[in-house]
Amino acid sequence: MSSPDETTAPPPTAPASRSDASVEFCGEWFALDPAKPFEIGRDADLDIDDNQYLHRRFLQIANNDGMWWLSNVGSRLSATVSDASRTMQAWLAPGARMPIVFGLTTVVFTAGPTSYEFTVHTSAPTFFDSTPVPDGSGATTVGAVTFTASQKLLILALAEPMLKRDGTGTSEIPSSQLAAERLGWALSRFNRKLDNVCDKLSRTGVEGLRGGVGALATNRRARLVEYAVLSRLVTKADLPLLDQPHDDSDDR
Template identity: 35%
Template sequence: MKAVPHLDDLVGSVVPLSRDRVTSIGRDADLSFPGNNFLHRRLIDIYWRDDGWWIENVGAWIPVRYCAAAEALSSILDVGQAMRLSSRVTHLVFRAGGTEYEVVVRIPDHREHRRTESVGLSPGTSTLGPGSLTLEQLAMLVAFCEPLLLAPGVGIDRIRSMRAVEDRLGWSSAKLRRKLDNLCGKLATAGVAGLVSETGVPATNRRIALLEWALATRIISTDSVRLLDLSTVNGPLHPRRDGEDQ
């Protein structure tokens, strides 16, 4: 199956795709998940059109999350919507009743548009963006987003809590809040929306706005998780100097 486009349910079922017919996913479909009456008989159709592969949500009430394998931020394919696939590997995640399903669409012969990563992962390397991000700032973003980076297709609601990030990085609560305040202020000054309210105080949902920006702009990616494995992240990265921005 590796040589042809196919669907993979990640637990042993593989269904080839054909340009001559529509392939479906659902309770009673080509790739079938029987036994769950909350799942549509046909939820997703995959077909070839206009020199490309398309996915379409043909259900009545179940949204489908999708994302390319190289991306962490998922999007929603609403009921009745269709989308042309632009990646060799696309994750589809949907929930019916209390059960969540994941299907991968693999298109080996589809030319993927490659993008240049913007993050340098070596210690001491800064990343260009709105200003420059330090290694600690990047590590903080990755720590918040690690659940999304490790499981493509999940929603932004899976980001870590402040307490969990403190534990992951070995930082105090005061240090994490200071780092978050400084980064949000720097990015807000550079024009990133949603980080500061109209009154100038931190926005209520600024963490979500910050992490959506980081994922959508590829400031961090799945490769960035190795930042958390650098021994320097769990201790002082640089000696503090008087007047240095912490």
């Protein structure tokens, strides 16, 4: 029995769970410090590229109360964020932030004509990816939207450089003129079909495919490519379709 002046030590508490995180870009790895925000941009901890269209400080990853957060600290550019299975996708606009809850998170964004991709890896994810089982129908659909063969070709022509690259890195998104030439189409036909594709996706809630005059042309192509690649609307396996004979009767 203890004497009256002795105190009983409280039971030890279990240490708080900790998630280590790192960023991978073009084969280079960066370990994140929970005590210090990690910044990504043209002049930041992760110096992406000397691209005048890219913010000096664009994205920030910081640990808050044991959870990692991705914030858009830029003023113009947005980023597309996806899980490893690419069944979850979010659009991170300027001023927005979101928790990093998956073991592997892919971030894609475009500055000017160039698209970039990096991945965030965490050791203790909150959620785990589950890859859906394909239905085997072969239809090209996103939700309730169905795309014609020519609309899919248009998306492929724009996404071709991004699909061809190996791993994370950069890719040039072609202009409408170059993409139209790749398909052997007149520019007017290409632009009409691009309008149709963007309208279809916008009606399902995909953001960034409509905007003000002047900024729309480049931005919507970039956003379309980001969405199509991360949602697997088009994949590298589809690229041979670009070199096959096309049925010009489909003019939707």
